[in-house]
Amino acid sequence: MASTEEIRSGLADIVNEVAGIPADEVQLDKSFIDDLDVDSLSMVEVVVAAEETFGVKIPDDEVKNLKTVGDAVAFIESNQAA
Amino acid sequence: MSSQRIVVTGLGATSPVGGDVPTTWAALLAGTSGARRLTEEWAEQLPVQIAARVAVEPLEVLERVRARRLDRSGQFALIAALEAWADAGLDAFPTDPERLGVAIASGIGGVTTLLSNYDALLEKGPRRVSPLSIPMLMPNSPAANVGLALGAKAGVHTPVSACASGNEAIAHGVDMIHLGRADVVVVGGTEAAIHPLPMAAFAQMMALSKRNDEPERASRPWDVDRDGFVLGEGAAVLVIESAEHATARGAQVYAEVAGAGVTADSHDIAQPDPAGLGATRAIRMALKESGVEAREIVHINAHATSTPQGDVAECLAITNALDGQTNQIITTSTKSMTGHLLGAAGALESVATVLALRDRVVPPTINLDDPDPAVNLDIATKQRTLPSGDIAALNNSFGFGGHNVAIAFRSA
Known part of the structure; x- marks a missing residue:
């Protein structure tokens, strides 16, 4: 099980790859769309990469609820395989 | 219009x-x-x-x-x-x-x-x-x-x-x-x-x-x-x-795009019309639209891709379209150096044509060691100089599907 910080850090690397935002700017309170240059198509890339990195399934219906990095970290934390 | x-x-x-x-x-x-x-x-x-x-x-x-x-x-x-x-x-x-x-x-x-x-x-x-x-x-x-x-x-x-x-x-x-x-x-x-x-x-x-x-x-x-x-x-x-x-806006001007000719062969999906009729009509249309006379053309950047059939058909088309007034024309194929850029070819060769008019120089066709006897045009095998004064040039492009587009440029 990855810790909160491990998940944040992993997502930060993904956002850096997809949108070019420096990883240390990808903090829990940041909005993907408003703060991190992640548009709707790039968000799909982030989700697919996160699924692979953390071994979780993020349903399409859930993606709209993941507005901030914190939302995504919380979803991944609570859905990781035990 | x-x-x-x-x-x-x-x-x-x-x-x-x-x-x-x-x-x-x-x-x-x-x-x-x-x-x-x-x-x-x-x-x-x-x-x-x-x-x-x-x-x-x-x-x-x-x-x-x-x-x-x-x-x-x-x-x-x-x-x-x-x-x-x-x-x-x-x-x-x-x-x-x-x-x-x-x-x-x-x-x-x-x-x-x-x-x-x-x-x-x-x-x-x-x-x-x-x-x-x-x-x-x-x-x-x-x-x-x-x-x-x-x-x-x-x-x-x-x-x-x-x-x-x-x-x-x-x-x-x-x-x-x-x-x-x-x-x-x-x-x-x-x-x-x-x-x-x-x-x-x-x-x-x-x-x-x-x-x-x-x-x-x-x-x-x-x-x-x-x-x-x-x-x-x-x-x-x-x-x-x-x-x-x-x-x-006081812009620099390389050349004038004087006119274009666009035709279709309606002959075959992949083979050019062997008589080059569609290409001939495209060149004539470019001349008509631009008002450029055949005798004003001193340079052609040909489509000439290095295929057995197409290169020769294009020579025929050029000669026919210009009613044989080709003695003053220095022709080249920059594809001898760049290869064939398909959908970018006409654009790259138009850039070369425009620069040829500006600098009054024609780039060579390399590897033309033994010209096909059917070629009746003056092909530049080394760098060649274009005359001063008002001059014009053509760039030809032809595509699978029988598409023919000729663009006429005038010196600035």
Whole structure:
């Protein structure tokens, strides 16, 4: 099980790859769309990469609820395989 | 329909012989080949193992995140368009977005994006297909991305007519200005099809040279030993604008786009009309539209791809279209150096034609060691000088499907 910080850090690397935002700017309170240059198509890339990195399934219906990095970290934390 | 003059005010290119226009032009004048043996593992199983890749990889120029959202063809187009835009002085001049258009062609579109995502689909499943696939692979993607980068709102177009596409984009831009739909149009073509599938497919058509051991000698238009074209990649872009608009902003003028001729053979999907009738009509139409007389033409950048049939048919078409008034014309095929850039060919060769008029010099056709006896034109085998005074030139492009587009340029 990855810790909160491990998940944040992993997502930060993904956002850096997809949108070019420096990883240390990808903090829990940041909005993907408003703060991190992640548009709707790039968000799909982030989700697919996160699924692979953390071994979780993020349903399409859930993606709209993941507005901030914190939302995504919380979803991944609570859905990781035990 | 207005009869206003249209001028070329900016040029951009990324080609097999240079990463921008100055290096490309210097390499063409020096007779430098961009063809190489392919070193990719996939090339080993192909009958054709040579191609002309761009001299400068796009990731050396474009910022990484911008590049990863573009197909390779889109990367080339954006690089060439930004160079042309800056060269025209338009990055420092406010242009009305609603009077700015784009026409950037591609022959094949985002084929490497299409195929790499198909590989991902087969190997890893549908979830691994990129959500950017469609906006990257659609043929209008390069034009649309250039339009976004430059803020073009007059109309953004993607003519598709195989190897005539680049010239057709120029013709379309000319039409937009004549019809009053735009004052400035960013026109050109791009192609990035060096991938095993298009290479294998062109080879199956017997269209490609198999001179694998001598890549730099493989593209040899009009030579008796020519055996097909060398696939090239890259993009070229011209900024064209109404002379009125160019004058008002004090722009540099390379040349005038005097007119275009666009016809179709209606003969065969892949073979050119052996009598070159469609090409003849395209050249005549370009002359009529431009008001250029046959005797004024001193230079032709020919389509001449180094295929056995096409090179000779084009000579016939030129001779017929100009009623035999060809003694004053120095013809060349820069494809002998760049290979065949398909949908970008007409654009890159128009850049070369415009620079030939400006610098009064014709780049050589390399590898023309033993001219085909059917060739009745004066082909430049070394750098040649053009006369001073008012002169005109033609650039021809023909494509699978029977498309023929000739563009007539006048010296500035």
